[in-house]
Amino acid sequence: MNGRLAIYPGSFDPITNGHLSIVRRGLKIFDKLVVAILINPQKRPLFTLGERICMIKEALSREGDHVEVDSFDGLLVDYAVRKGSNVILRGLRALSDFENEFQMALMNRKLNRNVQSIFLMTEYKWFYTSSTIIKEAASLGGDVSSLVPSVVNHKLKEKFRQIKNT
Numbered sequence: 001m002n003g004r005l006a007i008y009p010g011s012f013d014p015i016t017n018g019h020l021s022i023v024r025r026g027l028k029i030f031d032k033l034v035v036a037i038l039i040n041p042q043k044r045p046l047f048t049l050g051e052r053i054c055m056i057k058e059a060l061s062r063e064g065d066h067v068e069v070d071s072f073d074g075l076l077v078d079y080a081v082r083k084g085s086n087v088i089l090r091g092l093r094a095l096s097d098f099e100n101e102f103q104m105a106l107m108n109r110k111l112n113r114n115v116q117s118i119f120l121m122t123e124y125k126w127f128y129t130s131s132t133i134i135k136e137a138a139s140l141g142g143d144v145s146s147l148v149p150s151v152v153n154h155k156l157k158e159k160f161r162q163i164k165n166t
């Protein structure tokens with residue numbers, strides 16, 4: 001598919017409605033997005049890479065060819081170039097996101113001036129939604145069904161049931 005392509009990187013452990021909103025709004029600007037899962041050996045994710053890929057694919061199945069799900073390690077700017085993109089898309093929630101994102105965007109710019117970082121502000125309803133807080137609530141039996149796609153809600157229950165039984 002030709003046209004404007006952006007990379008949307010993150011951990012997506014797991015994907016939430018906040019992430020989905022950024023993807024859907026991103027597709028109003030770009031023809032195609034690559035949802036790119038960063039393989040970070042320093043983080044211990046709850047879901048395996050394969051599980052995260054499956055959940056994202058299912059949650060975004062309606063977007064068809066407009067969304068590709070992929071994973072990468074190493075430098076994000078190098079990955080973007082390999083994919084033929086010069087845009088990194090990120091979402092912004094609270095002020096706490098800003099500092100981190102600002103630092104990362106400046107570093108990425110230093111590493112490759114041709115790659116631009118662009119940010120979409122979260123929708124207010126997803127302001128407090130993060131994968132971390134969702135995992136915490138779900139681990140304690142909380143109902144997070146309004147914050148995640150149904151496939152994720154189901155997988156969270158399954159995962160914490162498994163953990164409890166081991």
Ligand code: ADP
Pocket residue numbers: 009010011012013016017018019022089090091092093097121122123126127128129130131
């Ligand atoms: P990372 O570990 O790189 O922060 P995440 O999966 O937590 O990865 O997030 C990926 C991107 O999505 C980041 O830009 C993050 O700010 C954004 N994001 C996460 N949750 C939301 C949300 N509720 N609303 C808008 N953007 C979000």
